Structures are given as structure tokens and as C-alpha cells.
Amino acid sequence: MAVQTVASTTDSAVDLGPAAALSCRECGHRVPLGPVFACEECFGPLEIAYDFSAYDTEELRKRIEAGPANIWRYAPLLPVPADVATKPNMNPGWTKLVKADNLARELGVTGGLYVKDDSGNPTHSFKDRVVAQAVEAARAFGYTTLSCSSTGNLAGAVGAAAARAGLRSCVFIPHDLEQGKVVMAAIYGGELVGIEGNYDDVNRFCSELIGDSAGESWGFVNVNLRPYYAEGSKTLAYEICEQLGWRIPDQLVIPIASGSQLTKIDKGLQELIKLGLVEDRPYKIFGAQAEGCSPVSVAYKAGHDVVRPQKPNTIAKSLAIGNPADGPYVLDIARRTGGAVEDVTDEQVVDAIKLLARTEGIFAETAGGVTVGVTKKLIENGLIDPAKSVVVLNTGDGLKTLDAVAGTGLTATIRPNLESFREAGLA
Amino acid sequence: MSVTVRIPTILRTYTGGQAEVTAEGTTLGEVISDLEKNHTGISARVLDDQGKLRRFVNVYVNDDDVRFEQGLETVTPDGAGVSIIPAVAGG
Numbered sequence: 287m288a289v290q291t292v293a294s295t296t297d298s299a300v301d302l303g304p305a306a307a308l309s310c311r312e313c314g315h316r317v318p319l320g321p322v323f324a325c326e327e328c329f330g331p332l333e334i335a336y337d338f339s340a341y342d343t344e345e346l347r348k349r350i351e352a353g354p355a356n357i358w359r360y361a362p363l364l365p366v367p368a369d370v371a372t373k374p375n376m377n378p379g380w381t382k383l384v385k386a387d388n389l390a391r392e393l394g395v396t397g398g399l400y401v402k403d404d405s406g407n408p409t410h411s412f413k414d415r416v417v418a419q420a421v422e423a424a425r426a427f428g429y430t431t432l433s434c435s436s437t438g439n440l441a442g443a444v445g446a447a448a449a450r451a452g453l454r455s456c457v458f459i460p461h462d463l464e465q466g467k468v469v470m471a472a473i474y475g476g477e478l479v480g481i482e483g484n485y486d487d488v489n490r491f492c493s494e495l496i497g498d499s500a501g502e503s504w505g506f507v508n509v510n511l512r513p514y515y516a517e518g519s520k521t522l523a524y525e526i527c528e529q530l531g532w533r534i535p536d537q538l539v540i541p542i543a544s545g546s547q548l549t550k551i552d553k554g555l556q557e558l559i560k561l562g563l564v565e566d567r568p569y570k571i572f573g574a575q576a577e578g579c580s581p582v583s584v585a586y587k588a589g590h591d592v593v594r595p596q597k598p599n600t601i602a603k604s605l606a607i608g609n610p611a612d613g614p615y616v617l618d619i620a621r622r623t624g625g626a627v628e629d630v631t632d633e634q635v636v637d638a639i640k641l642l643a644r645t646e647g648i649f650a651e652t653a654g655g656v657t658v659g660v661t662k663k664l665i666e667n668g669l670i671d672p673a674k675s676v677v678v679l680n681t682g683d684g685l686k687t688l689d690a691v692a693g694t695g696l697t698a699t700i701r702p703n704l705e706s707f708r709e710a711g712l713a
Numbered sequence: 714m715s716v717t718v719r720i721p722t723i724l725r726t727y728t729g730g731q732a733e734v735t736a737e738g739t740t741l742g743e744v745i746s747d748l749e750k751n752h753t754g755i756s757a758r759v760l761d762d763q764g765k766l767r768r769f770v771n772v773y774v775n776d777d778d779v780r781f782e783q784g785l786e787t788v789t790p791d792g793a794g795v796s797i798i799p800a801v802a803g804g
Contacts (some may be wrong), residue, residue, distance in 0.1 A: 324799035329769040640715040
């Protein structure tokens, strides 16, 4: 049984590069690297503790800049072996940072507005970044089956990565997901199981499965491999800064589902500062949710430091996590950096998807509509300073959530002649 | 009132490796107290210093997350299944 075998693994028994141990984010309790995710002392989340002590700043910068055009250019800062780029992996990342001048004009931003467009990843969402880390952890710990609970994007990323890596995949999703995401998850040939319930029900099921003999030898990317998996989101911070000329933007707008991505982007920025790769300057992190699933936004506005779970009801299904485990950390980060957490209605999400498409030629999935919509709202209410730089994340491709913009279609139907063309007012 | 409690892997050191144990109690709070009697140390892992559920622990009585119910006051009917699960995230 892989879990038991690896739970006793010592730091030196696995090669995961600079990863030195697992450390509890709540109480600081340290355990050796292994496929465990919760602190045995307090249930707090375990995360990777690194040893970066050997790095010289300028040598590291040169090494990164000479690296491949994917996340493995940052391998020295990730829990992966040094030869990771030679292994079969999806090699995601180094997606476009689009200078969104047209959108900036619409929103009145003069300090520079950028969209980090992660729809350009191999399975068209940011999930490829995190799954790529989990695949390497799965290899290190000897797992041959990859699994996950998913709101859709992750299921596709796991299916594809397992296919590439030669692993079996069996993933679990809510039974009523968008058809595009179901197809995107199923096409890679792994097993795809619909669970009668919402994402939180799926997540609970997977957490129980992993404690059962049926699932204990599986690598669940966002459960027992979660400490490794989550680190992939740091690469968004690394890329944004490198693409801006090794500079931290003044303001970042990040979607919140579990809150993991936002917390890891902050961790990535802090690492770059400590390593001397960027100037230590203030930045503000803003979290974005849909009103129909806004437990973190509600807690932020109420001044709470804990998050009361909600039953999700929004078209932004990739963000529909009613019980976000990293919610308290998101609140800490938003407050520490002087940012905020805000939410928008489903109607505003759709409007924002169309706004981004119309101004920048980027077709975002609903999560991208949430971030753009929240950016607009935060500018209008004065919390985002339009005179300073803003980076907005689009974490997925609009082709996956076509239902959200149903009704968008033909401008006119005409007969195949010029008269009809003119009659339709198209000349 | 006897209930069945599913124990997560990280707490099985307190139950001699058992994944499932029985406990008595009419509310979740009573069930946890009864667990502590037979499996000393388990309560301090699930509850914080103020006696509240730790924020990274999810507990379900049958299919209901107790945070949507009455927390530690949630009624545990005879024969109910109680699941203690570490919070995890990522969609």
C-alpha cells in the first residue's frame, strides 16, 4: 500500500528538488515529504518547506531566463526533480500576459492593465500547472493511478496528464457539469465518474475514499498530493513578474474557488522578494467570487476571519466551492496587502465575458468573467487605483462554458446577394 | 444512542488503526466526548482550546455538514453515521 510505505519516507528518500519537508500552515509542525495533506496535530493544511539557501540571485535569474518556455523554467523553485523537463509531462505555462489597452480604456485604467491568459495551457485552464506538480509527486511516491475531485477543469487536466505520463486516471465530478467540461475530461480515455451532488459533496466523497482500502493507493492530486499540486499556482506569480521585467504589479485580481490559487500566488511573490529576484514593493491582492457562491467575499465584507460555507448557485461552476478550505488565508492576504474580496452577479459575469472578448479578443470562461467583472466593480467603487498597474487573471477558456453565453450568435441571416446585405444594414 | 464514526487516516493512531468505531451520544458534542473516553487524545485533535471544532475539520452527520446544522449541538440519531474529514480544497 503506497500510503503507508511513503508516510514513513524521510526527506532524502525522494527527489523533489528543493522541497525539504512538509510544514503545517497553522501550527508549524514539520513532517517528512510524503503523500499526506493534513497536520496530525491540528488538521491544518501541510505545505512545502523549501531549502533555497544555495541559490545566488543573479545565477538563478540567468538559469530561469535560459530555461524552457514553460513552468519548468522555475523548476529550482518547485517540488520537482532537477531533470523534470525530460519526463513525460504536459509542460504547461509561460502563457501570454496580454497588455489589455482596449479594456483599459473602457475601464479607465491608466496605470497599465494586463490579462494573464491561462486559457493557453494544454487543456485550456490553469489546472495544468498544478497537475504537472502532482504528476511528479505521484511518480516520486510510486502511484500508478491519478484521481481528483473536480469542478471540471481539473478533471480534464488530470485525464490529459495521466495519458501523457502513462498513468491510469479515475476522476470524480458533480453529475451536472457543463457538457464542454465533461467531454474535455472524458476524451483522454480515463474513467470519469459523476457524483450526484455538488463539488463539496464530491470532495467529501474523495476524502473518504482515500481513507478506504479502495482508494488508499491512489494519488488524488488535490487531496493526498495537494501540498505538491498547490505549488503549481506559484508559477503564475513567477511568470507575471518575469513577463513584466521582473517587477511585481501594483494590483492583482484573482478568482477564488478554494482560495488555494490566490494564497499560492502570494507565496510565489514573497519567494521572489526573498530571493531578490524582484524589488520588495507593496502590492495589493484582490479576490473575486460570483455572488451565487461568495462565502469569502461575504466574510471579508462582514469583517470575519472565518468563512461560513454556502450552498453554491452560480453559472461560474469552476468557482462553485461553497466550503473553501483556504478561505481564511485569502482573508488574511487581502487584508495584509490592502486588497479586498468582491463578488459579482451572474449577469455581470456574462457582461464581463463579452466585454473582455469584445475589447481584447480573449474568450474567457465564467471564472474569467468573474475576475473582469470584479475588476470593473472595484474600479468603480474606488478600491482599485486605475492610475496603477493591474493584472487580471483569466484561468480558463470560454469554449468550456458556452452555455453561459447562450444567445450570442448571428447578427443577421441574409440571402446570398448584395441587396439583402444592404437591407440588413451591414454595409 | 449508538452511532458509527468514520475516522480519518491521521486520527487512526488513536483508534488502534480502526477506520470505523462506534460511540454513544445524542449530539455530536456528546459523541466526541464518548470517543475521547475510549480513544484518549482524539478530542484535542478535533476541537480547539475553546472546545470548538477546529477550522480545518469537517464533520458530517449522515450526509449533512454540521456547519450547516447546529455544529456540536447537531443531533446524532441512533444508527447515524458520523464522518470526520480533514478539509481539503481545489476544484
